[in-house]
Every structure is written in structure tokens, then in C-alpha cells.
Amino acid sequence: MAKYLLATALFLIAALNCFAQLSTSIAENYSLQEGLSDRSVSSIIKGKDSLMWIGTSNGLNKFDGYNFTVFNSDPDDSLRLLNSNIQEISQDVNDNLIIIYENTTWMFNIFNPQTYELRKVEVSLSTGVHGLVRDFEVDEAGEMFVLTEGADTTRVYRFDGRDGFELVFSLHQPHPGNQTYQMVLRHLSGGDFLINDSALGLQLINAGGKVEKYFQQRDFGDTTRVDRITYPNRINFLHEDQFGQIWVAWDKVPGIFRLKYGNYRFERKTEFDQTRYYSAIYEDDPGNLLVLQSQPGGIHPETLNVFAFTPNAQIFDFSHVLDDNRIVTCIFSEDFFKTIFLGTDDGFRVVRNNRFRIKTYLTQDSEIASENVIIKGITGDDNGYVYLAAESDHWYKLDLSNDLLDTLTFWNTRTGKPLELNGGINLLKDADGFIWGAAHESRGGSRLYKYDPEQCTVEAFDFPYPITSFTIADNGQFWLGCSPSESDGIILTFDPNTGTHEEFYLADGSNPLPTSAPQFIFQSSSGSIWVGTTNDGVYTFDTQGEHFTHYFTDAENTRYRISHNSCLVIYEDEIGKIYLGTQNGLNIIDTRNQHLKVLRRRDGLSNNTVTGILPDGSGHFWISTNNGISFYDPGDDSFKTFFQADGFSANAFNPFAFYQDENGRFYFGSVNGLNVFMPKDLLLDEPKPTVLLTKIERYRSTDDSLMIMESNLHKVHQLVIEPYDTYFALHFTFPEFSRPKKNQYRMKWEGSDKWTLYNDPIIPFHKFPAGSYTLLVEGADANGNWSAKPFVLPIKVKKPFYKQTWVQILLLLAIFSIIYGIFQSRMRQRLKMEQLRTKLASDLHDEVSGLLSGIAMQSDLVQFMVTDSKVQNRLKTIGEVSRKAMSKMSDVIWSIDSRKDRLEDLVGRMHEHADEMLLPLNIRYDIQISHKLDRAQKIPANIRQDLYFIYKEAVNNIAKHSNANRVFINMRQQGNFFELRIKDNGSPVEQLATVSSGEVAGQISGAEANQAIPTAALQQNKKKSGQGLSNLRMRAERLKGTLEIKTDNGYSILLRMKKFM
Structure with missing residues (x-):
């Protein structure tokens, strides 16, 4: 030591x-390159629409913070002004712009900034004005007055707001001939008028036209002084402030004067240097005055200094708002201590005045x-x-x-x-x-x-080691983070009373920082030591070297997983939350529930590298970073940023x-x-303004056109998007012009809690689905101060014509009508077919069956009449063939008769055939129908016919070739299939030579023709049996089913097909 x-x-x-x-004013400069119509700016105002309007020598410019919209006298311009060389812009009582042109006194324009409607007003005998126009005056209330001068008369007219003028008063005041003089009119807040005539002097005139005061040279100070004014004289400015005080500066006369109403005398304002010349004065909303100190002479002389004069008589030097170009032509500001618009002969500049908010040292x-x-x-x-x-x-x-x-x-x-x-x-x-x-x-x-x-x-x-950080513990002991090398660290404890230090190790004797240098060391309220390192996260342990915890990016437990391993600052709030400032955001650890939260730039933090955390005592924090300072509100995790x-x-x-x-x-x-x-x-x-809608763009795909709407936006109470507007975009602006490119926007749909952030003022929508929506948009300045209330825009996206409800209803009706017509047509065809089948069945029954019956009866009668045995045998054969034909014909008639389409009819027919074939042979049969089958339901004719003939063939085979005395017939639904099973109780039947005894004959379907049938049947009539087998196969195929024949245990047939009922 x-x-x-x-x-x-x-x-x-x-x-x-x-x-x-440092120069603490930040300026944005605008000129021709940025879209301004001309370098020479003559007038700047902020319209009631909250947009900036700039008059130049080449037209009027609307400025929304991003783009200029130009109006001038170009013949090709649809919004053509009468002139381009603008002298001054003012606002009338209806918030329209009054445009006065340079060297044009016989007319002016009235321009509606919302509808873009332009009106020409003549100032002549036709509108009631006599004399030569010498000055236009638009007062603070928006009323317009015209000062004229005749051969020996001075007149003041009031504009009626339409197309005419009314005389306010006239004064008989002859002027000397052959003299160039200036006349300036001011309408005062009390109703009086001030007229300065550089040939006759300054006059105060009441509303009735009576001259209250004709000012003389002695009214401006001691006439014996060396600096007495030249009077009468031209003026540089004549201004009434919002407190009713009159300010005047004379041409080529140093100093500023203010009127004292008590004695109607002007006094010099000694707060200003009375040896200097002053060329212009401006006033903001709070009543601050901005005065330009300039070189003498000229319309727009070089500005030397700028001073602000407050209502409480304080004066401030505002010369820092100037740049190298000191030709100031006009100034506008709502508050000179915030943002100032300066017009120059080389464009205009928006100056953010920060001098009195932040002090800087060194x-x-x-x-x-x-x-x-x-x-x-x-x-x-x-x-x-x-x-x-x-x-x-x-x-x-x-x-x-x-x-x-x-x-x-x-x-x-x-x-x-x-x-x-x-x-x-x-x-x-x-x-x-x-x-x-x-x-x-x-x-x-x-x-x-x-x-x-x-x-x-x-x-x-x-x-012995470089100290990288230190802190003082509650007991007065120092904890020092040191870095013996770039890749490792060590912690020292230091006793300020003895001046001695010791190296600190954990309870197990290990160095807590073996691989990383410490950057910040901190003791929490619980006594734990927290160490932020360069590349190994954050360590915490107690003073005895126990309860060691490591926070780092790759921690398996998310409670200890921080956003970056480099920690620059650590802070603990009043409730025990630990704040870690890292190179990738602010990490907040709630030690009570071990919850960790990370806030980054995307959440509003000015930069991800946090270098300082400072509480304000009310639960909020000021957070310094590598790019700006953020004010953090933990209540809603919101930030305000400053740069x-x-x-x-x-x-x-x-x-x-x-x-x-x-x-x-x-x-x-x-x-x-x-x-x-x-x-x-x-x-x-202070409340921030609402976002403004400045433009609507639509792209219509049907004719490949882009439609742009910039005027009459105040009338858009609901935005209606047509079905073929495949793309539309909404352009907004947040009327804070000091740093418009840093303004932010966010939007959401009504009913949603999620905001979408935008840095661009254009919100595009592509192929937006039809429906009704309500869009909410808010804006914020560069510091993150959001609008007091959102901009609300209902949006209705129409459906295409073919998706309209009534069109879809008509389409559905048309489709239904077509389907109904087709159904009716098919029903009629089906009905006709059924009628045809019924007629055919009836005709066959009446004609053919009757004929066959007659043949059989005739053959029987003739048989008894002849004695020749050969003839009798032939007649007997004829009778039998006729009866067989009648039986076959009966089957055909039954199969085509539409009156027999029910399942009950099929079952009845099966009973009839079984009675005919089996009962004479003493073979009993049992037909079982599943309860799942509705006997009253109709069956398609082709299915009914094929089912019956398969059944008939099977019964015939049993009757002719089986030695059974019992037959079981079953029809049922099995899942998605219909089954017809016919089985007798006979002995095994001898098979074909190609099929071994007991082998299943297979399934009769498709091309499987080689199936087994009883040998006896084959021997009896091979040709007939072959035809029967083919018929079975054909009918099974037509039913798209399978037919299985077994002969190993009696005779059985199983037909399996998709269910049809």
C-alpha cells in the first residue's frame, strides 16, 4: 500500500x-433528390390533416414523412394549380389551404387537402374589390383580408368564404406619386387592424375604420439618440403574439420593438442585442417566439443567430438548429423545444431540438x-x-x-x-x-x-492480476474478479482494513473460473456471489464456496439456460429477481419459482448487448446497451428507446x-x-397522434390495373375490396416528422390480442379471404411512444360472383333440378320397363302358355282316340314336352314379371319349385331366411332371376342325383355379403375323374370352368351337365359372386356375393 x-x-x-x-440537434434534410418539387421553399404549415404542406417556387408539396405529393401548374397535371411560384400558404376557417402566389395579386387558390378540390378566387371588380391589391392577410382564426390602395384611398376587404369580398373600411389617404412603397396589413385578435405604409407610417385602426393611433417617430424612442429609427420605413416583421403583444423590426434598423398599449409607444426589447438586425419572427403553440438575427438588407438575408424567447421572458440561443446554409426562408414548429421545420433556398430541414433534454460532458x-x-x-x-x-x-x-x-x-x-x-x-x-x-x-x-x-x-x-470487476460486500469486504490471462479467471477477496487479499476457491478446493475471465461480480441480498464471465455464462455460489450454480446457454435444465455466455452486468431488484445483461438480450431470473425470461431487440430493447441496468425507484429500469438506452416497464414488458x-x-x-x-x-x-x-x-x-391513412392501392387482376386512392380518404368509413382485387395495400403515416424512418407501426384485427409489428408504413394484403374485418393500427415514434388510440378501419372483402350466397343457392337449385330431372327420367324409364315386363309377362302367359296348354290337352285327347302304340308314344312325348315348355315358360314369365320383384315373391317361388321337385320324392326341405333380410323389399330383376335359376339348378340336381331325404336352404346377410346355401344330407357323391374323392370342387367364378359335378349326372347326360355348369358359372359371374360346390358330405352349394339389400 x-x-x-x-x-x-x-x-x-x-x-x-x-x-x-456536442451539437444536440439532429436534422433530416429534404430537397430535389428526396422528391421536393423545388429547392426554394417559401412557406411551411401543418394542416389539420396532420400532414406537412410545403410551398415552393415550383408548386405545392404534401409531405407524409416518407414521400412528397406535388401539385403545380403543369398542364399534364390533373390537379393543376393556377401558378407554381407560391409565396405563402395559410389555412382558412374551413381548414382549406389558401395559396397566395408570388407577383400575382389578382387571384388566389383555395385547396381542399382532403378532397384535392381546387377553387380559383378572383380579386377584382367582378368580386367587389376596388384598387390595387397591396397585401393579403390571413389571421389566426383563418379569416382572410385584402388590403388595396387606390389613387387616394386605402381599403380593407374581408373574404366571404365563397367568391366575393365585403368592404370593412376605407380611408382617404393620398400617396405621393412616383414612390415605391410597402404596405402591410395585420388583423389583431381584438378586431383592430395595423397597417404599415412605408410612405405614410404605421396606423392602428379599429374595426369600424377609425384611426386610433397614427404612430410618429417619437413613439419608437428618443429621437435624439444616435440609433433612432428611420421612419416611416419598411418593416421586416410585424407580429402579434398569442398574448396580444405587438412585435416589430424595421428594415435596416437594429433591434426589436414591442408595443406598450398603455401609452401606445414602442420600446426596445433589451433582452435582444439592439445593435443587431432581425429579419423574421415565428411563434409556436406554447407561445414561444423564435427570432432570426441576420445581416441587414435583402428579402432573405443570411441568418447569423436564432433566439427563442419564452412567455416568461427567458431567452435561449437556438443557433445550433442552423447548418452551413444560413439562408432561412420560413420556419414552422408546434414547439420550438422539440421539432422545428426550416425552409431554406436549398430545400427544407426537420430539426429535432435536443439541447435542453440531455446534458453532455467530456x-x-x-x-x-x-x-x-x-x-x-x-x-x-x-x-x-x-x-x-x-x-x-x-x-x-x-x-x-x-x-x-x-x-x-x-x-x-x-x-x-x-x-x-x-x-x-x-x-x-x-x-x-x-x-x-x-x-x-x-x-x-x-x-x-x-x-x-x-x-x-x-x-x-x-x-498481481488485472482487475476486471469488483464489488463491495455487505460486510465491507471486497470481491474482485481478475483475469491472469485471456482464457482464465480468478476471484480475490480483499480486506480494506488490512490491505491484504486472498485467492478464493470453492469448498472442494477448485477455482470457480477455470476457463473464462470475469466481467462483472455482484453480491445478492441473500449473500450469494454472482459472477458474469466473458464466454462461460454466469456462476453463483455462497461465500463459503458452496451451493454452486452455473447458468449457461447449453444447460440441460431450461431454468439455467441463458441467452448468451457473455454477461456484462448483473442486478437484483427489490423482490429478488436477478437481471443479467448479456450480449444477446436481458435475462430475468425469478429465483422464487426458477423461471427465466429473455427480452431482446425484437421485444423493443434498443440493442441485444446490455451494458448497464439502473432502477428509477418506481419499479422501472433504464438499460444501457451498445446501441442506445431503453426505458423498461416490467409491468407489460414494454420499452421506450433513446439514441x-x-x-x-x-x-x-x-x-x-x-x-x-x-x-x-x-x-x-x-x-x-x-x-x-x-x-x-x-x-x-403527452398523447401521441393517431396513425393516418395516406393512400390505398389495389391491383385488379381482371384488367391488370393498379388503382391508387389518395384523396377523400376521410370518407372511407369502410373499405370495400372487390373480389378481383387480388392485392391491396394500405399506406399509413405516424405524424411525428423528426425521424420518420424510425417510426414503428403495429396492427391487429379486432378481437385478437396479438399485434404484428412493422417498420414500414405500408401494410400489404394478398388474396385476402372474403369476409368482414376491423383493422386496428397504432404508430410509435423512434422512442417507442405509441399512439393514444388506434386507427380503426372496417374492411369488407367481397366474395366472387360465383361465391355469392344467392348465386350458390341458384346453382344448388339448378343442380338439384338437373338431378331431379335425371331421377324422374330414370324413374319413368324404370316404370316403362316394369310396365313392359308386366305386359310381356302377361302376353306370354296369355298367348304362349295358352298355346302350349292347348297342345298338351289336344295331344292327350288324340292319344285316347288312336290305337297305334307308336303314335300314342309320340303324342305322349308331345304332351310331356308341352308341359315342360309350359314349366320353363312359367319360370321365364315369373322372372320378367315386375309384380314379382319382392324377396317374398322369390321365396314363394322357391317353395313352389321345391314342392314340385322334392316332395314327390319324399325329400323334405327347410328354407330359412335371415331376420336381417326384409321380405317386402324389392330385388333387382337380374339378381332375382339369377338367384332363382341357381337355386333351381341346385334343387334339380338334388332331386335327380342325390340319395338324400332332407334339404336345407338358407339365405342370410353376413357382414357386407349375401349368402345362399343349399345342402342335403346325402352320402358322398362320386366325383369327376379329375377331382379326387372329398376334394372341394372350388369356386365357380371367372374362368374356373373345370369344376366337379356328380358323376352320375355326368353319365346321365354329359351334354346337359356341361350346359348346366356353364349356366351356373355365367350366373355367378353376372352376380359378381363366388359359387362353391362340395360333394364330400352330401351335396352342397354356397353362393357368396355382395349384399344387395
Whole structure:
């Protein structure tokens, strides 16, 4: 330990309250390249539509923050103005734009900014105006007046808002001949008028036309003074502010004058330099005045300085809003302390005025980074001083009472040289009020410095390793994170009372940081030590080296899986949550339920690399990053972001360099000096405007056309999208023009809780489904301040013609009609077929059956009449053949008779045939019908016919060839199949030679023709049996079924086919 002297070098901070103040105004410049119609800007206003309107020497420009829409006198322009050289733009009582043109006094235009309707108003005898127009005046209420001058009369007219003018008053005032003079009219808030005539002087005239005051030279000060004014004279400006005070500056006369109504005399405003010339004055909504100090002479002289004069008589130098081009032609602002629009002869610029929100210290305008002062540590002593540690060379002390900044240099009394403070990090105040900081030494070690603010002495403590971070524990002990090399680390404990240190190891004797250097060390309220490392995550353990926990990206347990292994800052809130600032977002660990949450840039954080976490005392946090500072609200996880464009000296902020003093001011050290602010100056509690719809685009595929709608958007209460608008896009703007490209948008559909974020003001929709929707859109400025209320747009997407409900109903009716017609046609055909079948069956029965019956009867009669046995045998054969033919004919007639289509008819026919064939042979039979089969249901004629003939053939075979005395006939539904089974109880039947005894004959279907039939039947009539087998196969195929014949245990047939009922 060694003691050293401290030398202080005092640097007085000048009027700007900083050691080196950066220009704290950020400007966006617009000219021809950006779409402005002309460089020369003559007038700027903000319309009631919240868009900017810029008058130039080549037309009118609408500016939405992104694009310009130009209106001029181009013959090809559908919205053609009467002239392009605009002198001034004003708003009338109906929020229309009044456009006055340069060197054009006989007419003006009235332009509706919402409908784009353009109206020409003549100023002539035809509209009731006499004399030569000398000035147009549009007052604060939007009323327009015209000042004319005749040979010996001065007149004032009021515009009636339509096409005519009415005389307000006239004065008999002859003018000297052959003299060029200026006349200016102002309508005052009380109803009076001021007219300055450079030939006759300034007059105050009441609403009735009576001259209340004719000002003389003595009314402007002591006429014996050297600086007395030239009077009568031209004026540079004549302005009534919102408090009723009259301000005037004369041409080529130094100083500014203000009217005192008590004695109707003008006094010089000594707050302004009365030796300088002033060319223009402007006023914002709060009543602040902005005055241009310029070179004398000229319509738009060079501006030297800009001053703001507040309602409470404070004056501020606003010259920082100027750039190299100092020809200012016009100014507009709603609040000069926020955003200012400056028109010049080279376009216009939007200036974000940040000077009075953020104070910067030790900043440099140099583009050489090595010249910047990099702040690496901040703390305070609660006695009105804040201490800063730079990365190299110095500490600084800031006196909060007067903003004086001292440079602290530590001297070695032995060598007489300043101590090395390179690589300085962190500053902390201990419980005794001493300030502690660390710095590296060129020999490889480091030193911990103890500064005594009262005695102005410094003690230094040497350490063998470079100190990368340190913290002071509750018991006063120091915990130091050191890095012997780039790849490993070690923790030291230091006793400030004895000046001794020890290496710290875990309870098992191991080094807690074997593979990574520490970047931040912190003690939580529970006493645990938390260490953030360069590449190995975060370690936590108690002071005895136990209860070791490791948080890192590849942890198997998600409770310990953080977003990045490099941790730069650690903080614990009042309820015990741990905040880890990593290089990939903010990690929040709820130690009570072991829940871990990560917030990144996509969630609103200004940058993923978090370098500082500072609470504001009300549950919110200020978070510094490598690109801006974020205000974080844990209640809804929302962020507001601030950048260099908001007045900070840089976008990149450093670890350890954050602090809040006893007055509530916040300090953040950057790569270019110190930044100090009060949160209320950044978190402006003011409602933000609603998003504006600026354009609707539709692409219609039917004719390949793009339709654009920019006017009459206020009438779009519901956006109707036609079926063939395959693409449409909505263009929006958020009317905050200081940094429009940084504005943000979000949209959602009504009824949904999920917002979709957009950085682009265009929201496209492609092939959007038909239906009715309600779109909600909100906007935010570059800092993340969202609209007070959303923009709401109902959208109806129509269905194509063929998808309309009534069309679909008609289509369904047409389809139903067609189907019904086809059904009716088929029913008629079916009915005809059934009628034909019935007629055919009847005819066959009546004619053919009767004929066959007659043949059989005749043959029987003749048989008894003849005696020749041969003839009798032939007649007997004729009778038998006729009866067989009648039987066959009966089957045919039954099969085609539509009156026999029910299952009950089939069963009855089967009974008849079984009675005829089996009962005479004393063969009993049993027909069983499954209950699943509806006897009353009709069967298709072809199925009924084939089923019956298969049955008949089987019964015939049993009757002729079986030795059975019992036959079982069964019809049933089995799953999706219908089965007809016929089986007798006879003995095995001899098979064909090609089939062995007992072998299943197979399935009769398809091409399987070689099936077994009883040998007896074959021997009896081979030809007939072959024909019967073919018929069985043919009928089975027609039914798309299978036929199985077995002869090993009597005679059985199984027909299996898909169910048909």
C-alpha cells in the first residue's frame, strides 16, 4: 500500500454546461433528390390533416414523412394549380389551404387537402374589390383580408368564404406619386387592424375604420439618440403574439420593438442585442417566439443567430438548429423545444431540438475515436459531487451545484510523475464515504485506488492480476474478479482494513473460473456471489464456496439456460429477481419459482448487448446497451428507446458507467463522454397522434390495373375490396416528422390480442379471404411512444360472383333440378320397363302358355282316340314336352314379371319349385331366411332371376342325383355379403375323374370352368351337365359372386356375393 498526492485541475464549464458540448440537434434534410418539387421553399404549415404542406417556387408539396405529393401548374397535371411560384400558404376557417402566389395579386387558390378540390378566387371588380391589391392577410382564426390602395384611398376587404369580398373600411389617404412603397396589413385578435405604409407610417385602426393611433417617430424612442429609427420605413416583421403583444423590426434598423398599449409607444426589447438586425419572427403553440438575427438588407438575408424567447421572458440561443446554409426562408414548429421545420433556398430541414433534454460532458465532435473520453465508471458521494473514471489518464469530479468539472490526477511523490490510470474500470463508494476504483498497470498487474474526498488523498493497493470487476460486500469486504490471462479467471477477496487479499476457491478446493475471465461480480441480498464471465455464462455460489450454480446457454435444465455466455452486468431488484445483461438480450431470473425470461431487440430493447441496468425507484429500469438506452416497464414488458439522435453523445454505452444521484439525475458513460438527464425530460407524458391513412392501392387482376386512392380518404368509413382485387395495400403515416424512418407501426384485427409489428408504413394484403374485418393500427415514434388510440378501419372483402350466397343457392337449385330431372327420367324409364315386363309377362302367359296348354290337352285327347302304340308314344312325348315348355315358360314369365320383384315373391317361388321337385320324392326341405333380410323389399330383376335359376339348378340336381331325404336352404346377410346355401344330407357323391374323392370342387367364378359335378349326372347326360355348369358359372359371374360346390358330405352349394339389400 502506498499514499500519493492528488492534484486537481479546475475546468470551468461555460454557458453550455459541459466540458465539450456536442451539437444536440439532429436534422433530416429534404430537397430535389428526396422528391421536393423545388429547392426554394417559401412557406411551411401543418394542416389539420396532420400532414406537412410545403410551398415552393415550383408548386405545392404534401409531405407524409416518407414521400412528397406535388401539385403545380403543369398542364399534364390533373390537379393543376393556377401558378407554381407560391409565396405563402395559410389555412382558412374551413381548414382549406389558401395559396397566395408570388407577383400575382389578382387571384388566389383555395385547396381542399382532403378532397384535392381546387377553387380559383378572383380579386377584382367582378368580386367587389376596388384598387390595387397591396397585401393579403390571413389571421389566426383563418379569416382572410385584402388590403388595396387606390389613387387616394386605402381599403380593407374581408373574404366571404365563397367568391366575393365585403368592404370593412376605407380611408382617404393620398400617396405621393412616383414612390415605391410597402404596405402591410395585420388583423389583431381584438378586431383592430395595423397597417404599415412605408410612405405614410404605421396606423392602428379599429374595426369600424377609425384611426386610433397614427404612430410618429417619437413613439419608437428618443429621437435624439444616435440609433433612432428611420421612419416611416419598411418593416421586416410585424407580429402579434398569442398574448396580444405587438412585435416589430424595421428594415435596416437594429433591434426589436414591442408595443406598450398603455401609452401606445414602442420600446426596445433589451433582452435582444439592439445593435443587431432581425429579419423574421415565428411563434409556436406554447407561445414561444423564435427570432432570426441576420445581416441587414435583402428579402432573405443570411441568418447569423436564432433566439427563442419564452412567455416568461427567458431567452435561449437556438443557433445550433442552423447548418452551413444560413439562408432561412420560413420556419414552422408546434414547439420550438422539440421539432422545428426550416425552409431554406436549398430545400427544407426537420430539426429535432435536443439541447435542453440531455446534458453532455467530456464529449468531442471529432470523428477520431481515439480522441474521445471513454467513461468506464461513475459514482457519487451524496455531498453534491459525482465522480467519473475514464478509460485512460484521469478521474473527474463534477460539482452538481454549479456544474463545474474537475480533472483529478494522481501523482507519485517518489518519481514526480502521474500515476497510471490506463484501463480504468468501475467506481464505488463504500460505507465510510471513500471512492474506490481500479486501473491496470503496464507491468501486467493492477491497482485498486482509495480516494478520500475530504482529505483529497489517494491510497493504492497492488494486485498481481488485472482487475476486471469488483464489488463491495455487505460486510465491507471486497470481491474482485481478475483475469491472469485471456482464457482464465480468478476471484480475490480483499480486506480494506488490512490491505491484504486472498485467492478464493470453492469448498472442494477448485477455482470457480477455470476457463473464462470475469466481467462483472455482484453480491445478492441473500449473500450469494454472482459472477458474469466473458464466454462461460454466469456462476453463483455462497461465500463459503458452496451451493454452486452455473447458468449457461447449453444447460440441460431450461431454468439455467441463458441467452448468451457473455454477461456484462448483473442486478437484483427489490423482490429478488436477478437481471443479467448479456450480449444477446436481458435475462430475468425469478429465483422464487426458477423461471427465466429473455427480452431482446425484437421485444423493443434498443440493442441485444446490455451494458448497464439502473432502477428509477418506481419499479422501472433504464438499460444501457451498445446501441442506445431503453426505458423498461416490467409491468407489460414494454420499452421506450433513446439514441444519439435524441441528444446522447453516442449510441454505445459502457459497463460500470451508470449512476443516479440524490437529485434523481441519471448518468450514463459512453464511448464519447458523459450523458446526464432527468427521466421526465425524456419520458414526455403527452398523447401521441393517431396513425393516418395516406393512400390505398389495389391491383385488379381482371384488367391488370393498379388503382391508387389518395384523396377523400376521410370518407372511407369502410373499405370495400372487390373480389378481383387480388392485392391491396394500405399506406399509413405516424405524424411525428423528426425521424420518420424510425417510426414503428403495429396492427391487429379486432378481437385478437396479438399485434404484428412493422417498420414500414405500408401494410400489404394478398388474396385476402372474403369476409368482414376491423383493422386496428397504432404508430410509435423512434422512442417507442405509441399512439393514444388506434386507427380503426372496417374492411369488407367481397366474395366472387360465383361465391355469392344467392348465386350458390341458384346453382344448388339448378343442380338439384338437373338431378331431379335425371331421377324422374330414370324413374319413368324404370316404370316403362316394369310396365313392359308386366305386359310381356302377361302376353306370354296369355298367348304362349295358352298355346302350349292347348297342345298338351289336344295331344292327350288324340292319344285316347288312336290305337297305334307308336303314335300314342309320340303324342305322349308331345304332351310331356308341352308341359315342360309350359314349366320353363312359367319360370321365364315369373322372372320378367315386375309384380314379382319382392324377396317374398322369390321365396314363394322357391317353395313352389321345391314342392314340385322334392316332395314327390319324399325329400323334405327347410328354407330359412335371415331376420336381417326384409321380405317386402324389392330385388333387382337380374339378381332375382339369377338367384332363382341357381337355386333351381341346385334343387334339380338334388332331386335327380342325390340319395338324400332332407334339404336345407338358407339365405342370410353376413357382414357386407349375401349368402345362399343349399345342402342335403346325402352320402358322398362320386366325383369327376379329375377331382379326387372329398376334394372341394372350388369356386365357380371367372374362368374356373373345370369344376366337379356328380358323376352320375355326368353319365346321365354329359351334354346337359356341361350346359348346366356353364349356366351356373355365367350366373355367378353376372352376380359378381363366388359359387362353391362340395360333394364330400352330401351335396352342397354356397353362393357368396355382395349384399344387395
